[in-house]
Amino acid sequence: MHAFEKIRNAEAILSKGDIASRKVVLEIADRTLQGLDSYKRIRSIMRLDGDILHIGRRTWDLSRKRHVYLFGAGKACNHMAMAVDHVLGNRLTRGIAIVKIREETDTFHKTDVFVGGHPLPNKEGLRASRQIIDIVDNAGPEDLFIAVMSGGSSALMSCPVDGLTLQDEIDATDIMLKSGAGIYEVNAVRRHISALNGGMLAKRIKDVGAELIGIGISDAVGTPATNDISVPYTAYKSTPIGPDATTLEDARSAIVNFDVVDRLPRRVVDYLMSAGPDKETPKAFPDNTYFLLNTLPDSCIYAQQICHEMGIPSMIVSSFLEGESKDAGTFFASIAREIQTSGNPIKPPCVLLSSGEVTTQILDSSVIRGHGGPGQEMTVAFAIAAAKTSGACLLSIDSEGTDGTANVAGGITDSASLAAASAQGINLYQTLREHSCFEALDAIGSAIFTGNTGTNLCDLNILYVPAQEAH
Numbered sequence: 001m002h003a004f005e006k007i008r009n010a011e012a013i014l015s016k017g018d019i020a021s022r023k024v025v026l027e028i029a030d031r032t033l034q035g036l037d038s039y040k041r042i043r044s045i046m047r048l049d050g051d052i053l054h055i056g057r058r059t060w061d062l063s064r065k066r067h068v069y070l071f072g073a074g075k076a077c078n079h080m081a082m083a084v085d086h087v088l089g090n091r092l093t094r095g096i097a098i099v100k101i102r103e104e105t106d107t108f109h110k111t112d113v114f115v116g117g118h119p120l121p122n123k124e125g126l127r128a129s130r131q132i133i134d135i136v137d138n139a140g141p142e143d144l145f146i147a148v149m150s151g152g153s154s155a156l157m158s159c160p161v162d163g164l165t166l167q168d169e170i171d172a173t174d175i176m177l178k179s180g181a182g183i184y185e186v187n188a189v190r191r192h193i194s195a196l197n198g199g200m201l202a203k204r205i206k207d208v209g210a211e212l213i214g215i216g217i218s219d220a221v222g223t224p225a226t227n228d229i230s231v232p233y234t235a236y237k238s239t240p241i242g243p244d245a246t247t248l249e250d251a252r253s254a255i256v257n258f259d260v261v262d263r264l265p266r267r268v269v270d271y272l273m274s275a276g277p278d279k280e281t282p283k284a285f286p287d288n289t290y291f292l293l294n295t296l297p298d299s300c301i302y303a304q305q306i307c308h309e310m311g312i313p314s315m316i317v318s319s320f321l322e323g324e325s326k327d328a329g330t331f332f333a334s335i336a337r338e339i340q341t342s343g344n345p346i347k348p349p350c351v352l353l354s355s356g357e358v359t360t361q362i363l364d365s366s367v368i369r370g371h372g373g374p375g376q377e378m379t380v381a382f383a384i385a386a387a388k389t390s391g392a393c394l395l396s397i398d399s400e401g402t403d404g405t406a407n408v409a410g411g412i413t414d415s416a417s418l419a420a421a422s423a424q425g426i427n428l429y430q431t432l433r434e435h436s437c438f439e440a441l442d443a444i445g446s447a448i449f450t451g452n453t454g455t456n457l458c459d460l461n462i463l464y465v466p467a468q469e470a471h
Contacts, residue, residue: 002026006033007409009449016445018414021393024312024464025412028351029395029448032303036399037454038076038150038217041293042083045230048091055213056230056291062091065211066142070095070111071132071201073125073157073240074150075118075400076217078106079454080293081148084215085111088146094135097148098128098156100402103452118402119177120170121158129159129196133204141209147201149239150456151219151400154187157240159195161271161279168265169193175263176254180361182322183221185254187238188246191281193268198281201240202288214241214290219458221320221356225297236290244281248272299399299460300353307351312464314351321356321459325374326432328358329381329394332463336392337385339465352463360404362435370436373404375459379411379446380437384428387418391466397448400456406438409450410459413441420444 001023004010007030014022045056051063062068068091072081081097085108095111100118116125136145160169172193176186191198205212216239223237236242251272255261261269297319307314317335321328332352339348346352358374375396382394397403397410421428421444431440441447 002030004030006030006450006453007448008451012445013412013448017416017420018391018393021391021414021464021466022412025393025395025462027310028303028306028462029397029460031306032299032460033399033450033453033455035302036294036299036457037079038293039079039083039454041229042080042215043087045291046083046087048087048089056232058232058289060144065144067093067139068144068146069093069135070146070148072148073098073116073153074217074456075100075152075402076150076454076456077148078103078452080150080215081111082106082108084146084148085109096128096132098125100152100156101452116156116158118152118155120173121155121166123166125156125158126166129157132196132201133159136204136208139208139210143210144213145205145210146213146215147241148215149241150217151458152456153239154190154194154197157196160193161195164193164267164271168268171265172268175260178362178365179258179260180359181254181258182359183357184246185250185258188250188254189272191244191246192248192251192272192275192279196240198238198244198246199240199242199285200281202242202285203282206285212241212288214288215293216242216290217293217456218295219456221296221322223295225301226292226295229291229293233290233292236292242290243283243285246281248275248280294455294457296355296457299355299457303353303460303462312349312351313346314353315346317352317354319355321354321358321461323358325358325360325377326381329378330385332394332461333382333385333389333392336463336465337389340389340392340468348465348467350465352465354461355457355459357458360435367434369434370439371404371406372435372437373398373406373410375403375410376406376437376441376447377432378461379413380428380431380440383413383417383421386413386415389465390415390469393464395448395462397460399453399458399460401450401453408438408447410448411437411441411446412448413446417444417446
């Protein structure tokens with residue numbers, strides 16, 4: 001049996017439901033997460049030889065630097081910041097890492113760790129951000145900044161522009177996330193009300209004449225797969241350290257198109273609608289050096305390689321998956337039934353892989369009766385429709401380890417899950433209406449717990465469809 005390293009409750013998950021199908025799906029997921037771990041990825045390209053820092057194909061003479069600072073934010077920041085902290089050792093002047101969850105296994109030498117808020121900003125993230133601003137504003141041309149960033153940094157590195165409050169930022173983020181807007185539109189709003197996000201941290205570093213090395217993970221839908229990560233990446237975008245693709249006009253359009261003018265804080269709307277060109281986020285940093293560890297399509301590519309090693313035919317359906325989470329779950333159940341019945345678009349047994357970022361629209365928070373997230377809603381919806389396809393099994397996780405408001409990575413359901421829920425008096429239709437998917441999945445042994453995984457590539461969805469049993 002595969003030795004699980006990332007999925008901590010694998011034994012419990014494999015005691016329920018269609019165990020044979022679950023074994024296949026869980027092994028693929030666990031091995032994929034192992035391959036994506038950013039600590040391993042950074043250590044594979046970064047080392048220190050005396051005064052010479054090697055990152056990929058570039059070198060830096062640290063004897064020429066007065067100070068070396070490490071900044072990090074994001075849901076994979078624990079492992080990313082640890083890797084740099086461990087490589088630099090006493091060469092590091094100081095580090096600040098803003099994480100979502102601090103693990104007992106995290107070890108740092110010269111880095112202070114702050115637990116920020118995600119998906120909503122918090123005071124600790126603001127406190128860390130203000131310390132970062134203070135360090136940058138007192139730096140100069142002889143200083144070197146190394147920044148490690150992954151998805152989630154927009155919330156974790158919270159620092160509203162002058163005239164707005166932390167509560168304004170929290171409320172604006174919450175409303176945009178529940179508006180049905182895609183992540184691009186959500187980011188367009190929150191980056192333009194931030195003093196650090198959307199490249200504003202890099203701008204501050206540039207303004208004092210210091211050098212910036214950025215190491216990132218891109219969870220943006222549409223970013224191409226990585227190749228040789230030792231080669232500096234010239235098309236780096238967004239997060240606090242790169243040029244921002246969103247514009248003030250994008251933010252204004254999002255406010256109108258998703259009908260949140262009267263729901264967002266008045267100060268936020270007034271600021272965005274009246275902001276002049278000087279408030280636009282930066283669009284280019286030609287002098288910075290960036291390395292990109294992983295992108296969203298990588299998770300499917302790694303998973304497909306593992307399927308090949310396991311001898312299971314597989315197909316990457318999409319690395320652009322977006323839309324309503326429960327609708328995606330129903331869709332994948334329909335595909336599973338088609339595969340098992342007719343062998344289209346691929347003959348069973350097989351695995352279908354997808355990645356992206358599905359969302360859950362909640363226009364009225366008063367209907368919420370529990371906890372959950374898009375991956376959990378996707379698997380609950382799948383469970384309802386997959387009861388007609390024997391052995392079909394879907395795993396949907398947020399690859400960094402936390403999905404929505406529950407402290408789990410996501411869920412896994414199969415063709416037996418609907419009956420298992422019903423046997424416990426759980427109505428899965430009601431569960432979806434009340435957004436209490438975590439409680440339902442946990443009750444039937446279908447919630448997946450990983451803790452921090454060391455990566456952050458949005459959703460990873462793995463569907464296994466066995467051949468139809470002969471009758």
